[in-house]
Amino acid sequence: MxxxxxxxxxxxxxxxxxxxxxxxxxxxxxxxxxxxxxxxxxxxxxxxxxxxxxxxxxxxxxxxxxxxxxxxxxxxxxxxxxxxxxxxxxxxxxxxxxxxxxxxxxxxxxxxxxxxxxxxxxxxxxxxxxxxxxxxxxxxxxxxxxxxxxxxxxxxxxxxxxxxxxxxxxxxxxxxxxxxxxxxxxxxxxxxxxxxxxxxxxxxxxxxxxxxxxxxxxxxxxxxxxxxxxxxxxxxxxxxxxxxxxxxxxxKPASAFVAGFIGTPPMNLLEAGDLMAAVSTGTNDQHSNLTVGIRPEHVRLSDTAGVKAHIEHVEYLGADVLLDCRIGGSKLLARIEGHTNLQARSDVRLVWHPDNMHFFGSDNGVRLAGAPAGFHDLFTSMS
Amino acid sequence: MMHRREWIYGWLFLSPALLFLFTFTHYPAVKTVFSSFFSTPRGRRPEEFIGLENYRTLIQDEVFWQVLMNNFWFAVGTIPASIGIALAMALWVNSRLKGRTLSRVAFFAPTVLPLIAVANIWMFFYTPGFGLIDQLRSGLFGLPAGNILGNPDSVLAAMIVVAIWKEAGFFMIFYLAALQSIPPVLREAADVEGASSFYYFRKILFPLLMPTTLFVSINAIINSFRLVDHIFVMTDGGPDNASSLLLFYIYEVAFKYWQTGYAATLTVVMLVLLSILAIGQFFLFDRKVHYQ
Known part of the structure; x- marks a missing residue:
């Protein structure tokens, strides 16, 4: 530019x-x-x-x-x-x-x-x-x-x-x-x-x-x-x-609306419960009123640890691949650089840096100042 | 082969319209020109070729010249006024005023009425003594009753007013349609630049309305020769031919005096006049008209 x-x-x-x-x-x-x-x-x-x-x-x-x-x-x-x-x-x-x-x-x-x-x-x-x-x-x-x-x-x-x-x-x-x-x-x-x-x-x-x-x-x-x-x-x-x-x-989107409006494609907004369920075994109800935002470009693939996701579509963009994934009841788009041989209808594990997560209240969509307890540690250990 | 077939299809599609056009427009027009060189057939005496005799009569016919002048003044009186009033009314009812639907209907009403009915309304206005105009004249100004339709000096003006009243609403509809097709954002763009309403009208609106003005003015010219119904009802061309127009005179000559040969000659004059006016107008205007 x-x-x-x-x-x-x-x-x-x-x-x-x-x-x-x-x-x-x-x-x-x-x-x-x-x-x-x-x-x-x-x-x-x-x-x-x-x-x-x-x-x-x-x-x-x-x-x-x-x-x-x-x-x-x-x-x-x-x-x-x-x-x-x-x-x-x-x-x-x-x-x-x-x-x-x-x-x-x-x-x-x-x-x-x-x-x-x-x-x-x-x-x-x-x-x-x-x-x-x-x-x-x-x-x-x-x-x-x-x-x-x-x-x-x-x-x-x-x-x-x-x-x-x-x-x-x-x-x-x-x-x-x-x-x-x-x-x-x-x-x-x-x-x-x-x-x-x-x-x-x-x-x-x-x-x-x-x-x-x-x-x-x-x-x-x-x-x-x-x-x-x-x-x-x-x-x-x-x-x-x-x-x-x-x-x-x-x-620093001030609300879930801003987060979901900005970016190509815009930020993923997931129910915290779905995310927790996909990371750790056993359900976790303590984050039920929380929405987690993560940008597609911040998501990476992982061989071992990470969030379990099911790939529904693979969109080939040339330099990148756009993975359309499902995590529990939430959808997540991941923009993966370079060539991958991932196929639709297969399972992968996804990770991201904990600092790249955004948290919003589920009811009003307002941005929360920092990561709730547990979240940060969980993702730090993963990445 | 394919091209030849399409060519035939083309003519087949055109033929129904062409048939009617030839039978009722082109053939009569040509026949009229033809008839103008013949005498009027009467009883046992068939029509015979008399060359330009009818045209010589025409040139010497004082009534013809008077009627032609009447028609000229009728056209001059009705065309600019009805177009101007139509445009003004259209601008008015196009603006955001309260009750604009009502005013649109009111302005258009005279057009919907048959001209015969319009003539009867105006007969009441013009009636000497107790007509609307005389009542206003005597009531407001204490003037004596006058016979507007009976006076050769005022009768043509009275006919002109009726024609304008009848036509302006009709032309307004065309202007209104044209105005509504002009995007309001042009006005906003002009507003931002500080153009006054008059400047906007003169430089933007009026030029954009030119195609409509061309269409309306050709119609107005044709109507100034064509609209004679109210003369039948109100004056019968009188007094002393003061309100007689060309078409009315043609009717009189053809069906009252039964001089069809001479009537054909008069019709040729009218056809030529109308063609010249329409063609001339087209060439004159066309350079100034911007079609979107």
């Missing part, structure tokens, strides 16, 4: 021809904060009293399943929806009452919202023309933006004559040409194919870093969130489940 990032910025600089290009377009990002913001649809909370802080010039991703309130939150920041309760603050100024145009934001929509009858150039220039920016400045900025996004050859075309990726770039161009300190994006990559999505991910991240604006980005794709964000805000049912750096979210 680091490699491609530097590749894009240098080539873009060269394409620009002007070294100042980036510095010219550099903007001071602004802080955004939501304080106790709520939004109700017919009395039902769509956004339920959330607090959110976005540091200036950083990349924040609102992540969550559909219907979790992430898009509504973004639209509240944009001013396309009004918050029913709470404060929306951009750049230290409360903007609850301001229309979108006065909030000093740019926005990219999921469907791109390009004007179909206007050319690429007219689409990109739309905002500048609305605000009657002088003609020379319009042209200069248009060329810069088109250079930056590789759209120079397409300026006279209509959106319908462009591919999905190019349309996406036009939408980006319309957002960044005005050099607004805040840029909001609502699932901008969801209409692209997987390969293009990966490259656009990098480009958007690069753009944000080189231009310096604050970004709030909505997606339901956890891989997108983990790769792009400085801060991931994981939402569920209108509330914030956890917010933190991608590393924090991945390594």
């Amino acid at each position: 680091a490699l491609s990032r530097s590749r894009i910025s240098t080539t873009d600089l060269q394409r620009c021809g002007i070294v100042q290009c980036m510095e010219d377009s550099h903007v001071e990002g602004q802080a955004i904060s939501l304080k106790q913001v709520s939004k109700f649809w017919d009395g039902e909370p769509a956004v339920d009293c959330i607090d959110l802080e976005v540091e200036p010039g950083t990349f924040t991703v609102l992540l969550g399943p559909s219907g979790c309130g992430k898009s509504t939150s973004l639209r509240i920041i944009a001013g396309l929806e009004a918050a029913d309760e709470g404060q929306v603050i951009i750049g230290g100024k409360q903007v609850n009452q301001l229309p979108p145009a006065q909030r000093d934001i740019a926005m990219v929509f999921q469907s791109y919202a390009l004007f179909p009858h206007l050319t690429v150039a007219e689409n990109i220039l739309f905002g500048l023309r609305v605000r009657r920016t002088p003609k020379d400045e319009q042209q200069q900025r248009l060329l810069q933006t088109a250079n930056l996004l590789g759209l120079t050859d397409y300026l006279k075309r209509r959106p319908s004559q462009l591919s999905g990726g190019q349309q996406q770039r036009v939408a980006l161009g319309r957002a960044i040409i005005a050099r607004k300190p805040v840029c909001l994006m609502d699932e901008p990559l969801s209409n692209l194919d997987a390969k293009l999505r990966n490259t656009m991910r990098m480009e958007i991240r690069d753009l944000q870093q080189s231009l310096g604006f604050s970004m709030v980005y909505v997606t339901h794709d956890q891989a997108e969130a983990i790769t792009m964000a400085d801060q991931v805000v994981l939402m569920r049912n209108g509330g914030i489940e956890q917010s933190g750096t991608p590393r924090e979210i991945y390594e």
